[in-house]
Amino acid sequence: xxxxxxxxxxxxxxxxSLDKRIYGQFIEHLGRCVYGGIWVGExxxxxxxxxxxxxxxxxxxxxxxxxxxxxxxxxxxxxxxIDGVGPRDKRPRKFxxxxxxxxxxxxxxxxxxxxxxxxxxxxFIVVNAGNGSPEEAAAWVEYxxxxxxxxxxxxxxxxxxxxxxxxxLWGIGNELWGRWQVGFCRDAEECGWRTVEFADHxxxxxxxxxxxxxxxxxxxxxxxxxxxxxxxxxxYLSIHTYIFTDRQGKTYEDLVAWPIQIEKNLRxxxxxxxxxxxxxxxxxxxxxxxxxxxxxxPEAQPPYLEQITSVKDAVFTGLVLNALQRLSxxxxxxxxxxxxxxxxxxxxxxxxxxxxxxxxxxxLYTEVxxxxxxxxDVISPHYISKELEEVVPYIDxxxxxAQNKVYLFIVNRHPEENAEVYIHIKNLxxxxxxxxxxxxxxxxxxxxxxxPNKVGIEEKAYAxxxxxxxxxxxxNLLIIS
Ligand code: AHR
Numbered sequence: 001x002x003x004x005x006x007x008x009x010x011x012x013x014x015x016x017s018l019d020k021r022i023y024g025q026f027i028e029h030l031g032r033c034v035y036g037g038i039w040v041g042e043x044x045x046x047x048x049x050x051x052x053x054x055x056x057x058x059x060x061x062x063x064x065x066x067x068x069x070x071x072x073x074x075x076x077x078x079x080x081x082i083d084g085v086g087p088r089d090k091r092p093r094k095f096x097x098x099x100x101x102x103x104x105x106x107x108x109x110x111x112x113x114x115x116x117x118x119x120x121x122x123x124f125i126v127v128n129a130g131n132g133s134p135e136e137a138a139a140w141v142e143y144x145x146x147x148x149x150x151x152x153x154x155x156x157x158x159x160x161x162x163x164x165x166x167x168x169l170w171g172i173g174n175e176l177w178g179r180w181q182v183g184f185c186r187d188a189e190e191c192g193w194r195t196v197e198f199a200d201h202x203x204x205x206x207x208x209x210x211x212x213x214x215x216x217x218x219x220x221x222x223x224x225x226x227x228x229x230x231x232x233x234x235x236y237l238s239i240h241t242y243i244f245t246d247r248q249g250k251t252y253e254d255l256v257a258w259p260i261q262i263e264k265n266l267r268x269x270x271x272x273x274x275x276x277x278x279x280x281x282x283x284x285x286x287x288x289x290x291x292x293x294x295x296x297x298p299e300a301q302p303p304y305l306e307q308i309t310s311v312k313d314a315v316f317t318g319l320v321l322n323a324l325q326r327l328s329x330x331x332x333x334x335x336x337x338x339x340x341x342x343x344x345x346x347x348x349x350x351x352x353x354x355x356x357x358x359x360x361x362x363x364l365y366t367e368v369x370x371x372x373x374x375x376x377d378v379i380s381p382h383y384i385s386k387e388l389e390e391v392v393p394y395i396d397x398x399x400x401x402a403q404n405k406v407y408l409f410i411v412n413r414h415p416e417e418n419a420e421v422y423i424h425i426k427n428l429x430x431x432x433x434x435x436x437x438x439x440x441x442x443x444x445x446x447x448x449x450x451x452p453n454k455v456g457i458e459e460k461a462y463a464x465x466x467x468x469x470x471x472x473x474x475x476n477l478l479i480i481s
Contacts, residue, residue, distance in 0.1 A: 077130025084108020129173030371402025
């Protein structure tokens, strides 16, 4: 049996031009993400470039993240940046209050900036608004961005960087509402005023920087207070969503229904932002930075948070990326948690590296460099997700139109059936299709070190004909011209 569906692409209805920051990444000083995953040091037997692991460097480059968030996560709420600059052998070894580990400080601001430059990404630094101070955050902005003859700018020069790093995007704290955070806020009021103080200090040093304040995906009151108090100072509200897969009775059907809920939540957060701006006369435009998102399995326990995800998580990832394309007017920034070894896209073991099916999905989505996200409609059979009480179409689609080509991303959620898809495109008489997809042979297929290429990207090219057949549990890129 197959499921039959129709996908309509309206190339005249432009949602927005593609903002590649939606395919961003997040790295944290946590487990083996930075140490062992990104940084091995120059003397390591693992092939490296100036201390950066080469295999990981190349794999990350291949998914072209245009933005990378650092240094946390929870780690940020107790990190004192000054410990991580200057001669490496003189940097203090500190106890990391967030994760209970030893932080060598070998990888600090300079190393991070060099790494993002090597992979061609923009930096996005989260300052310590937990047990740090506004003054410390302002000094970090000065170290990174100032051209003046002042102490911290000169410190950067002394450490070998005459030119500023020009870090445009800064986060003020991480999940400050969470009791697990070092220096959490008692409530949104307190957090709002703390954000104002930090923003004020940081912008006095560099008025051009853009700021991300802490928000919550399910707490409207928090978001209202934050916008009401700090609205004129900030540019983005940070939202995090993890889908915890250990909830009783969560099925594959529930997992792949969640992106619908995520899309609704993000639209609701934006609605709250807009209502609050209107009510309090806030002129500043504020959008969403969805700067931590992923699935989270019970095996991913602190302090390593390691897991190996499978095809079902790739399907989830494709669906979230489709949603992010559709949302990119209001959610122009999203960073996946996390890139290497922690809830990872990429896993390393000594000198070996493994690419998860989720990584392969990022590879598909980041193929398109520029274009317009255009409106799509889908007619598809549905099922009901019990966990979410949601009516879920088996087929989900999103499209980018660029230079007379349509890059059509279609996910077939069905766990067993092929999908026969009839494609209708306005303003294009299609003649050929390049079809790339990630499906594996079952929803539980994964790449493991013993069998690293079990799931791959399949590729075919054919003359345009209808219907196009898509395998079960598949994430597809159809380049139609
Ligand atoms: O990504 C792992 C952790 O999850 C981050 O440190 C924190 O922000 C979130 O709770």
